[in-house]
Structure formats: structure tokens, C-alpha cells
Amino acid sequence: MPPPAQTQADASKPVVLLADPIIPEFELELSARYTLLPLADVDADTAASALALLTVQLPAVTAELMGALPKLELVLTSSVGVDHVDLAACRRRGIGVTNAGDAFSADAADYAVGLVIASLRRVAAADAYVRRGSWPAGGDYPLASKVSGKRVGIVGLGNIGSRIARRLAAFGCVVSYNSRSPKPSVPYEFVPTVRDLASGSDVLVLCCALTEETKHVVNREVMEALGKDGVLVNVGRGGLVDEPELVRCLREGVIGGAGLDVFESEPDVPPELFSMDNVVLSAHRAVATPESIRDVIELVAGNLDAFFAGKPLLSPVQL
Numbered sequence: 001m002p003p004p005a006q007t008q009a010d011a012s013k014p015v016v017l018l019a020d021p022i023i024p025e026f027e028l029e030l031s032a033r034y035t036l037l038p039l040a041d042v043d044a045d046t047a048a049s050a051l052a053l054l055t056v057q058l059p060a061v062t063a064e065l066m067g068a069l070p071k072l073e074l075v076l077t078s079s080v081g082v083d084h085v086d087l088a089a090c091r092r093r094g095i096g097v098t099n100a101g102d103a104f105s106a107d108a109a110d111y112a113v114g115l116v117i118a119s120l121r122r123v124a125a126a127d128a129y130v131r132r133g134s135w136p137a138g139g140d141y142p143l144a145s146k147v148s149g150k151r152v153g154i155v156g157l158g159n160i161g162s163r164i165a166r167r168l169a170a171f172g173c174v175v176s177y178n179s180r181s182p183k184p185s186v187p188y189e190f191v192p193t194v195r196d197l198a199s200g201s202d203v204l205v206l207c208c209a210l211t212e213e214t215k216h217v218v219n220r221e222v223m224e225a226l227g228k229d230g231v232l233v234n235v236g237r238g239g240l241v242d243e244p245e246l247v248r249c250l251r252e253g254v255i256g257g258a259g260l261d262v263f264e265s266e267p268d269v270p271p272e273l274f275s276m277d278n279v280v281l282s283a284h285r286a287v288a289t290p291e292s293i294r295d296v297i298e299l300v301a302g303n304l305d306a307f308f309a310g311k312p313l314l315s316p317v318q319l
Contacts, residue, residue, distance in 0.1 A: 014052070015037060015049070016304065017038075018054055019059045029301050055075070058079060061085040066086070076303055082317055099315055100299060105159040108235055111261065115286075117147050125277035149173065152165075153175075153198060158179075160207045176197060177191065199225040199227075202229065208240065209237075223246065227256075232257075238263040238265070244270075
């Protein structure tokens with residue numbers, strides 16, 4: 001195991017403050033070049049002079065927190081989404097922000113497709129049926145819906161959404177999308193509203209950023225448009241969906257099923273979902289593989305190296 005993060009600055013190495021506990025993989029990569037100090041433990045002088053702040057999980061990086069760091073110039077995140085960072089405060093102060101770029105994109109897209117397949121074909125429920133010994137007594141498990149040829153609507157055609165689209169197009173799925181604006185270079189139909197996208201889809205996949213505009217973008221109206229045979233898959237953020245309405249719509253048969261990797265108040269999951277065999281649940285693991293974690297650690301290290309060398313950042317967030 002690596003040593004714990006330091007609590008005093010080493011004058012020979014630039015200081016990077018840690019907004020949350022560092023994981024061993026980051027410690028191994030960064031500690032040789034940087035002095036890593038937990039924000040909660042630093043003295044006033046160190047806080048007053050620190051230039052960089054790293055978040056590994058999803059702690060809230062608020063205007064108040066950054067206000068205690070008067071010389072802060074860079075917030076580095078190890079996630080794609082940056083809804084935990086007060087971007088308006090960063091913009092006002094000229095603080096740069098970096099994210100994971102496309103380090104997680106391939107794994108998230110693979111996982112989203114897995115949830116589409118698992119939800120339509122009821123893979124998890126069929127597995128449970130066999131494991132509890134129901135096959136010999138109850139006979140064959142009921143047939144589930146075909147994947148190939150389905151109409152798939154994707155909310156957010158960025159790095160992850162584009163990869164999901166290409167993967168599902170290979171299944172013969174008809175892909176359309178909703179995004180902030182049309183993307184002329186893609187071969188998929190742009191649909192201006194999420195409701196209309198849902199209305200023309202058998203599967204609705206969420207992989208957009210969580211913002212004030214997209215919070216609860218999937219509400220009851222959207223789920224009613226998706227319909228009783230429709231499936232909702234979410235690998236974006238839990239807050240994209242009105243979770244109590246999702247539970248009601250699943251219970252009432254307004255939609256046919258769901259594949260959920262993210263939830264609004266993680267790690268808490270609505271307990272009503274546990275008994276629903278038309279729902280596939282996952283613990284926010286779409287992006288995480290050993291390979292993708294390695295990639296994002298290298299990206300964070302590259303952003304730090306570029307920042308302290310006065311070079312352009314590798315994965316800046318547009319503010």
C-alpha cells in the first residue's frame with residue numbers, strides 16, 4: 001500500500017490540494033511529482049497559496065470552498081460530469097476546470113449497450129429464475145423482446161452517446177438523438193425535444209450532462225411518450241430522471257422496463273425497484289474498469305503537468 005497523503009508541503013514539489021480522500025492508484029502516479037495535501041488538513045498559509053485542487057470522487061466544489069483558496073487557478077476532476085463543481089463561480093474567477101475527457105467513453109458505451117440488451121432480453125431476471133431453481137418446476141422462462149432493429153433514442157450525442165449510437169447501429173437499430181444542437185456530421189436523425197424522441201423510440205438512453213436544464217428531463221410526460229413497451233436506460237446522472245415518477249411509471253406499467261446505473265441520491269436506491277424483475281440495477285459502474293481508471297489517472301497527471309508547465313490543458317471544460 002502507498003503511504004497516506006502528506007499533510008505538510010514539500011517545497012521541492014508543487015502543491016495539489018485534495019478535495020476528497022485520494023485513491024491508491026492516484027497516489028502512486030502523482031506523489032512522485034506533486035505534494036498531495038488533503039484540503040481539510042492544510043493550514044491557512046498553504047490554502048492561501050495553493051493553485052490546484054483535485055477531486056477524485058464527486059465532492060461538492062462550491063463557491064464557498066473555492067473562496068477559501070484565493071489563488072486557486074485549476075480544479076481537476078476525474079469524472080466526465082462536472083455537476084459537482086460550481087462552474088459559474090469558476091467562470092467568474094477565471095479558474096480552469098478539467099474533466100475525464102473521453103477516458104471513460106468506450107467503457108460507458110459498452111455498458112450502456114449491455115444494459116439495453118439486459119433490459120430488453122430480461123437477462124438478470126432469467127438468471128435469477130435459474131438460480132432459485134424455478135426452471136425445472138416452472139418451465140421455460142417467458143420470452144423477452146428482441147434487440148436488433150429497435151428504435152433507439154439517445155439523449156446527449158457527445159463522446160459517450162456517439163459510441164453508443166455506433167454500437168447499436170451495428171445491431172441494426174434505428175438511432176435518433178436529442179442534443180443541445182444538431183450535429184450535421186452524424187447520420188442519425190435529430191429530434192428537437194426529449195418527449196418527441198421518446199415518442200418515436202423503443203429504447204431511450206440517457207448519457208448527457210446533468211445541468212439546470214437537464215435536471216428531471218425525463219419526467220412522467222416523457223415516460224408516457226416512451227410507452228408501455230419502452231425501456232429507459234440511464235448511464236448519465238441519476239438527476240436526469242424524476243425518480244419517484246420513474247418508480248410509479250414502472251409500477252403502473254407506463255413503461256416496460258429500465259436499466260439504471262445511476263441514481264439521484266447515491267448510494268441510496270429506491271427500494272421499490274429491488275422487487276421489479278423488469279429493472280436492471282447497477283452501482284454507478286458504467287465507466288469503471290481497470291483500463292479506464294488507468295487512462296483517467298494518466299489524463300489527470302497530464303493536465304497537472306501541463307498546468308504547472310504553463311502549457312495548454314489536455315481536457316479543459318468549456319465554461
